[in-house]
Amino acid sequence: MPFLRSCHRLVALMLLSGCLANTLHAGTPRQVEHALGKEPIEGEPRRIVTLYQGATDSALALGLEPVGVVESWLERPMYRYLRDALPAQVRYLGLETQPDLEAVASLAPELIVGARYRHADIYPLLSRIAPTVIAETAYDFKALLELLGEATGREAEARALLAAWHARVADFRCRAAARLGEAWPQRVSVVSFRGDHVRLYYDGFARRVLDQLGFLRPEGQQGSHWGIKLVSRESLPAMDADAIFVFMRDDAAVSELHRRWTSHPLWQRLEAVERGRVYRGDPILWSMGAGILAANRLLDELYAHYGLHDETREGEFTSC
Amino acid sequence: MSRAVILRAVGGRLSLRLERRTLTATLLLALVLAASALASLSLGSQATAPGEVLEALIHPERSEIALVVREIRLPRIVLAILVGACLGVAGLLLQGLVRNPLASPDVIGITGGASLAAVCFLALGGAALGEAWLPLAALAGALAVALLILALTGRNVTPARLVLIGIGVAAALGAGTTLVLVLSTDTTAMRAYVWLTGSLYAAQWGEVAGLAPWALLGLPLAMTLSRRLDVLALGDEMAIGLGTAVRGTRFALLLLAVALAGASVAYAGGLSFIGLLAPHIARRLVARGHAGLVPATAIIGALIVLHADLLGRVAFLPRDLPAGIFVAGIGAPFFIFLLYRWRR
Amino acid sequence: MLNTPLTRLLGLALAAALALMAGVASLAFGATTVAPASLVQAFLAPDPGSVAHLILLTERLPRAVIAAVVGASLAVAGALMQTLTRNALAAPSVLGINAGAMCFVVVASSLFALRSPLALVWMAFLGALTASLLVALLGRERGGGLSPVRVVLGGVAVTALFVSLAQGLLIIDQEGFESLLLWLAGSVAGRGLEGLKPLLPFLVAAAAACVLLVRQLNLLILDDELVKGLGQHTGRIRLLAGAAVIVLAGCSVALAGMIGFVGLIVPHMVRALFGRDHRWVLPGCALLGAGLLLAADTLARFLMPPQEVPVGVMTALLGTPFFLHLARRRSLAP
Numbered sequence: 001m002p003f004l005r006s007c008h009r010l011v012a013l014m015l016l017s018g019c020l021a022n023t024l025h026a027g028t029p030r031q032v033e034h035a036l037g038k039e040p041i042e043g044e045p046r047r048i049v050t051l052y053q054g055a056t057d058s059a060l061a062l063g064l065e066p067v068g069v070v071e072s073w074l075e076r077p078m079y080r081y082l083r084d085a086l087p088a089q090v091r092y093l094g095l096e097t098q099p100d101l102e103a104v105a106s107l108a109p110e111l112i113v114g115a116r117y118r119h120a121d122i123y124p125l126l127s128r129i130a131p132t133v134i135a136e137t138a139y140d141f142k143a144l145l146e147l148l149g150e151a152t153g154r155e156a157e158a159r160a161l162l163a164a165w166h167a168r169v170a171d172f173r174c175r176a177a178a179r180l181g182e183a184w185p186q187r188v189s190v191v192s193f194r195g196d197h198v199r200l201y202y203d204g205f206a207r208r209v210l211d212q213l214g215f216l217r218p219e220g221q222q223g224s225h226w227g228i229k230l231v232s233r234e235s236l237p238a239m240d241a242d243a244i245f246v247f248m249r250d251d252a253a254v255s256e257l258h259r260r261w262t263s264h265p266l267w268q269r270l271e272a273v274e275r276g277r278v279y280r281g282d283p284i285l286w287s288m289g290a291g292i293l294a295a296n297r298l299l300d301e302l303y304a305h306y307g308l309h310d311e312t313r314e315g316e317f318t319s320c
Numbered sequence: 321m322s323r324a325v326i327l328r329a330v331g332g333r334l335s336l337r338l339e340r341r342t343l344t345a346t347l348l349l350a351l352v353l354a355a356s357a358l359a360s361l362s363l364g365s366q367a368t369a370p371g372e373v374l375e376a377l378i379h380p381e382r383s384e385i386a387l388v389v390r391e392i393r394l395p396r397i398v399l400a401i402l403v404g405a406c407l408g409v410a411g412l413l414l415q416g417l418v419r420n421p422l423a424s425p426d427v428i429g430i431t432g433g434a435s436l437a438a439v440c441f442l443a444l445g446g447a448a449l450g451e452a453w454l455p456l457a458a459l460a461g462a463l464a465v466a467l468l469i470l471a472l473t474g475r476n477v478t479p480a481r482l483v484l485i486g487i488g489v490a491a492a493l494g495a496g497t498t499l500v501l502v503l504s505t506d507t508t509a510m511r512a513y514v515w516l517t518g519s520l521y522a523a524q525w526g527e528v529a530g531l532a533p534w535a536l537l538g539l540p541l542a543m544t545l546s547r548r549l550d551v552l553a554l555g556d557e558m559a560i561g562l563g564t565a566v567r568g569t570r571f572a573l574l575l576l577a578v579a580l581a582g583a584s585v586a587y588a589g590g591l592s593f594i595g596l597l598a599p600h601i602a603r604r605l606v607a608r609g610h611a612g613l614v615p616a617t618a619i620i621g622a623l624i625v626l627h628a629d630l631l632g633r634v635a636f637l638p639r640d641l642p643a644g645i646f647v648a649g650i651g652a653p654f655f656i657f658l659l660y661r662w663r664r
Numbered sequence: 665m666l667n668t669p670l671t672r673l674l675g676l677a678l679a680a681a682l683a684l685m686a687g688v689a690s691l692a693f694g695a696t697t698v699a700p701a702s703l704v705q706a707f708l709a710p711d712p713g714s715v716a717h718l719i720l721l722t723e724r725l726p727r728a729v730i731a732a733v734v735g736a737s738l739a740v741a742g743a744l745m746q747t748l749t750r751n752a753l754a755a756p757s758v759l760g761i762n763a764g765a766m767c768f769v770v771v772a773s774s775l776f777a778l779r780s781p782l783a784l785v786w787m788a789f790l791g792a793l794t795a796s797l798l799v800a801l802l803g804r805e806r807g808g809g810l811s812p813v814r815v816v817l818g819g820v821a822v823t824a825l826f827v828s829l830a831q832g833l834l835i836i837d838q839e840g841f842e843s844l845l846l847w848l849a850g851s852v853a854g855r856g857l858e859g860l861k862p863l864l865p866f867l868v869a870a871a872a873a874c875v876l877l878v879r880q881l882n883l884l885i886l887d888d889e890l891v892k893g894l895g896q897h898t899g900r901i902r903l904l905a906g907a908a909v910i911v912l913a914g915c916s917v918a919l920a921g922m923i924g925f926v927g928l929i930v931p932h933m934v935r936a937l938f939g940r941d942h943r944w945v946l947p948g949c950a951l952l953g954a955g956l957l958l959a960a961d962t963l964a965r966f967l968m969p970p971q972e973v974p975v976g977v978m979t980a981l982l983g984t985p986f987f988l989h990l991a992r993r994r995s996l997a998p
Contacts, residue, residue, distance in 0.1 A: 071638075071639075073838045073839060074839060091638075092638050093638055094637075094638040094639040094640050095639055095640075095836065097510060097511070097514055097835075098514070098519070098521045098522070098639075098640040098641070098642070099640070100365045100637065100638045100639070100640050101392050101522060101640075102364045102365045102366045102388050102392055102393075103365045103366065103638055105366075105387055105388050105392065106365075106366045106388070117507050117508075117511075118507065118511075121454075121522065122521075122522040124524060124526075125391060125392065125522055125524060128387060128391060129387065138507065194842055194843045195840075195842075195843025195844065196843055196844065196845075196846050196847050196851075196854070197843075197846050197854070226505045228970060228971045229502070229846065229971060230970070230971070231846060231851060231853035231854045231972055232694070232695065232723060232727070232853045232854055232965075232972065233722070233723050233854065234694050234695045234696055234719050234723045234724070235695050235970050237695075237696070238695070238970045249839065253843065254843075257854075260854075260856065264718075264722060264723075265712075265715070265718045265722075266715065266718065266719070269715065420814070420817060422802070422814065422817035422818060422820075422821055423817065426824055427817060427820045427821070427824070472988060472992070473992075474992070480812075481991060481992065483816070483817065484753065484816065484991035485988055485991045485992065487753075487758070487816060487820055487987075487991075488984055488987040488988045488991055489984070489988070490820075491757075491758075491924060491925070491980055491983075491984055491987065492980060492981060492984035494980070495924070495976070495977045495980030495981050495984075496977075496981075498848070498849045498974065498976070498977055499849070499973065499974070499977045501845060501849075502845055502846060502849050502974055502977075503968075503971075506838065506842055509841075509842075509845065510835075510838055510841065513831065513834065513835060513841065514835055516831065517828065517831045517832065517835055592824045592828055593824060593825075593828070596821060596824075639836065641832075641835070641836065642832075642835060644828060644831070644832070645828070645829075645831070645832030645835065646832075647828075648824070648825060648828030648829060648831075648832065649828075649829060649832060652821075652824075652825035652828070652829070655821070655825075656798060656801070656802075656825075
C-alpha cells in the first residue's frame with residue numbers, strides 16, 4: 001500500500017510530539033467527549049472492540065489491532081480491503097445490528113467503539129463492560145479518527161493521518177483544476193444500482209468525501225436527506241451532472257437492472273454519458289467502509305478516473 | 321371426592337375455583353419455566369457452568385462473570401418472561417372477548433399501531449430525543465389505534481365487527497409502516513425492521529422496570545376478570561341473563577388486553593404469534609375456565625418467548641438474532657398443527 | 665343497479681372506457697411531460713430519435729400493460745375468492761395468499777439464490793397454493809362450511825406467519841433487504857414486458873378457466889342443498905376456480921409484489937353495478953381492476969416527485985376506508 005507507507009513516514013515525523021503528549025497523559029484519566037457523553041480513559045487502550053465498519057477501518061489506520069470486530073454486510077466476514085490488516089485471531093462478534101455482548105465482555109476490552117445510529121440503546125451496557133466511545137454519525141470519518149485517536153492516546157497518529165489526507169485533498173483539487181480548467185469544479189452525481197431500484201445519493205460517506213474534494217452537487221440534489229430511490233427509467237434525467245459515479249455489487253439481478261437502465265436512450269442522452277464521464281467505483285469503498293482508509297482508497301480511484309498523477313502516493317507533499 | 325380446589329381471598333369476595341388437573345399442570349409449567357430460566361441463564365456465547373452462574377447471582381463481587389450473568393443475561397430473561405406472559409394473556413383476553421380462538425393483538429391491529437408509531441419515531445429522527453422514548457411512542461401508538469378501532473366499531477361492540485375493523489386498520493397501518501420504511505435510510509430501515517420482527521437483544525434493567533408495573537398490575541387484574549370471561553363465553557344473551565353488563569365488561573377487557581399487549585410490544589418490538597399460540601396450548605393442558613387459563617397462558621407465553629430468545633442468542637453464534645424470527649418460525653407450524661388436530 | 669342485458673352491456677362499455685382513460689393517463693403523465701400529440705404519434709409513427717416516444721414506448725407502455733394485467737388478475741381473483749368462500753371480505757391480500765407467494769419468493773431468492781423469473785413464478789404459485797390450503801384448513805367449521813370470520817382470521821394468521829418468516833430471512837441480509845423492500849411494498853414500476861412473457865400461458869389458462877366456468881360459478885352462490893338437489897357437483901368447479909385464483913394471485917405477486925385491496929374493492933363495486941351474475945361480474949372486475957391499478961399507479965407518481973410511492977401502499981391507503989365501510993355493515997355475504 002504505497003499510500004500507507006507515506007502516511008507512516010509522516011507519522012514517524014510527528015511521533016515526537018505525540019510521545020511527549022502521551023507521557024503527560026499517563027496516570028490521570030483523560031475525559032474523552034463523544035456523542036453520548038464523556039468517558040474517562042486511562043493510558044493507551046490496546047484491546048479494542050469495534051462495533052461498526054467505519055470504526056474497524058479507522059482503528060486499523062491508526063495501527064491498532066482490534067481484538068473483536070463485527071461482521072461486514074458484504075464480502076463476509078470482513079471487507080477484503082481490511083481483511084489482511086486484521087490480526088488472524090480477531091474475534092467476529094456477529095452482525096452490526098446486534099453484536100454479541102457476552103463475547104464483547106469475554107474479550108475484556110479496554111475500549112469499545114460504536115456509532116450512535118446503531119448502538120445508542122446498548123451504550124449503557126457497553127460502558128459497563130469497558131470504556132466506550134460513540135461516534136455521532138456514520139459519515140464523518142475525520143471526527144471518528146480524531147475521537148479514536150484521543151481515546152487510544154494516538155492523537156499524533158490521528159493528526160498525521162488527517163494532515164496526510166488534507167495534503168492529498170489539496171493536491172487533488174489543484175491537479176483537477178489544472179487538468180479540467182474551466183470545467184472544474186464539476187457537478188457530480190453518486191448513483192448506486194440495486195436489485196429493484198436505483199439510488200441517487202444526496203448525502204452519505206462518498207458524498208461527504210466528494211464535497212471535501214471540491215466537487216459540487218447538482219441542483220435538486222442539495223437537501224440534507226440521504227437521497228432518493230428511483231424506480232422508473234423515466235427519472236433518469238434526475239441524475240444528470242457533469243460526471244456520474246456509479247457503484248453496485250456483483251449480483252445477477254443488479255447487473256440485469258444496470259443493463260436495462262444503461263441501455264435506455266435516456267441514459268445515453270445524459271450529459272455525463274455523452275461525454276464519457278461515468279466512473280465505476282468499488283461499492284464497499286463508496287458506501288460501506290466509511291473510514292479514513294476507505295476515503296483514501298476512494299481518492300485513489302478518483303486520481304485514476306481523472307488520469308491525474310498522484311505524487312502524494314510517493315510521499316512528496318508538493319502542492320502542484 | 322372433590323376434583324377442584326377453591327381459593328378464597330379478600331374475605332371471600334374473591335374466589336377462584338381451580339380443578340386439580342389445572343393446578344398440577346400450572347405447577348408443572350412453572351417448574352419448567354424456572355428450569356428453562358436457569359438453563360437460559362447458563363447458556364450463551366460464553367459457556368458458564370450453572371455453579372458459576374449461581375455464584376455470580378449470590379456473590380457478584382466474587383464472580384468474574386457477574387456482568388454477563390446479572391446485566392446481560394438476567395434482564396433479558398426477565399423481560400422475555402414478562403413479555404411472553406403479557407402477550408399470551410392479552411391474546412387470551414381478546415379470544416375470550418371475541419369468542420374466536422384466532423384473535424390476537426397482532427391480528428386486530430394493536431401491534432400494527434405500535435409498529436407504525438415506533439417506525440415513525442425511528443425514521444423522523446426520534447433518536448435525537450433518546451432511545452428511551454421509543455417504548456412510549458410505541459405504547460401511545462397501540463393505545464391510539466385501540467381507541468380508533470373502538471370509535472369505528474361504534475356503540476355495538478360485536479366481536480365480529482371488532483375483529484374485522486381491527487384487521488382493516490391493521491392493513492392501513494401496515495401500508496403506512498411500509499411507506500416510512502421505503503423512504504428512510506438503510507440503517508434506519510434495518511433498525512426499524514429488526515424492531516418490527518421483535519427482539520429482546522440487549523434488554524436492560526431499565527426496560528424490565530418499565531414493563532414490570534404493567535405486568536404486575538395487568539396479570540392479576542386478568543385473573544380477577546377471568547370469571548367474567550367465562551360468562552361472556554356463554555353468549556351475549558346468556559351473559560345478560562346472568563346479570564353481566566356485557567358492554568362494560570367488553571370495554572374493560574379490551575382495554576386491559578391493549579395495555580398488556582401495547583406495553584410488551586413497546587419493550588420487545590412487534591413479536592407476533594404469542595397471543596395466538598399460548599392460549600391454544602394452555603387450553604389443551606388445563607381444564608376449561610379462565611381462572612386456570614390465565615396463569616397457564618402466561619407461563620406458556622413466557623416459555624415461548626424465553627426459548628425463542630435463547631435460540632436467537634445461541635443457535636447461530638456469533639450472530640445474535642431477533643427472537644421474533646424463532647417465535648414465528650417454530651410457533652406458526654406448531655399453531656397450524658394444533659388447528660389441524662383440533663379439526664379431527 | 666343495471667338490470668337489462670342492454671344496460672349491462674353499456675355498463676361494461678363504460679368500464680372499458682374508464683380503464684382506457686386510466687391507461688391513457690398512465691401513459692400521458694409522469695416525470696417528463698409528454699405532449700398529447702406525441703402520445704398519438706408515438707404509436708402511429710414512432711420516431712426512435714424522440715425522447716418522448718422512447719419514454720412512452722419503452723417505459724410507460726410496458727408499465728401500463730403490467731399494471732392492467734395485475735389489476736385485472738387481482739380483481740378477478742378476488743371475485744372468485746369471494747364466491748368460493750361466500751365471504752365479502754375475501755381477497756388474495758386479506759387471506760394471506762399474496763403473503764404466501766411473497767414468502768416463497770423471498771426464500772427462493774435469498775436462501776437458494778434462485779433468480780430466473782420462471783423459477784420465481786413457480787415459487788410464487790407454490791406459496792399461493794400453500795397459503796390457500798392453510799386458510800381453507802383454518803377457516804373450515806365443524807359442519808364443513810367456511811365461516812366468514814374464521815376465514816378472515818385464518819388469513820391474517822397465515823399472513824403473519826409468512827411475513828415474519830420473510831422478515832427473519834431479510835434481517836440477516838441487509839443488501840437483500842434493500843433490494844426487495846420496494847417489491848415487498850408492491851410496485852409495477854421498472855418492470856419490462858419480458859417479465860410478463862413467461863406468465864402469459866398461465867394467465868391465458870386462468871382466463872380460459874374463468875370463461876368456461878362462468879355459468880357454473882353462479883351455482884356456488886346458491887345454497888349447497890339446492891345445488892345438490894339440482895344434481896350438480898360443485899367439487900370440480902371449486903377446484904378449478906381455486907386453481908385459477910392461485911394462478912392469478914401468484915402471477916400478480918411475481919410481477920408486482922404485494923398489492924393489496926384491489927381484489928377486495930373492485931368485486932364489490934362491480935356487484936353493486938351488475939348484480940351477482942358472474943357473466944357480468946368477471947369481465948367487469950377485469951376492466952375496473954385494470955383501471956383502478958392504472959389510476960393508483962399514475963397517482964403514485966405525483967405524491968412525492970421525483971420519488972414514487974409504491975403502488976401497493978397507495979391501494980392499501982385507498983382501500984382501507986372501503987374495507988372499514990364493509991366491515992361496519994352487518995351482513996358479510998357477498
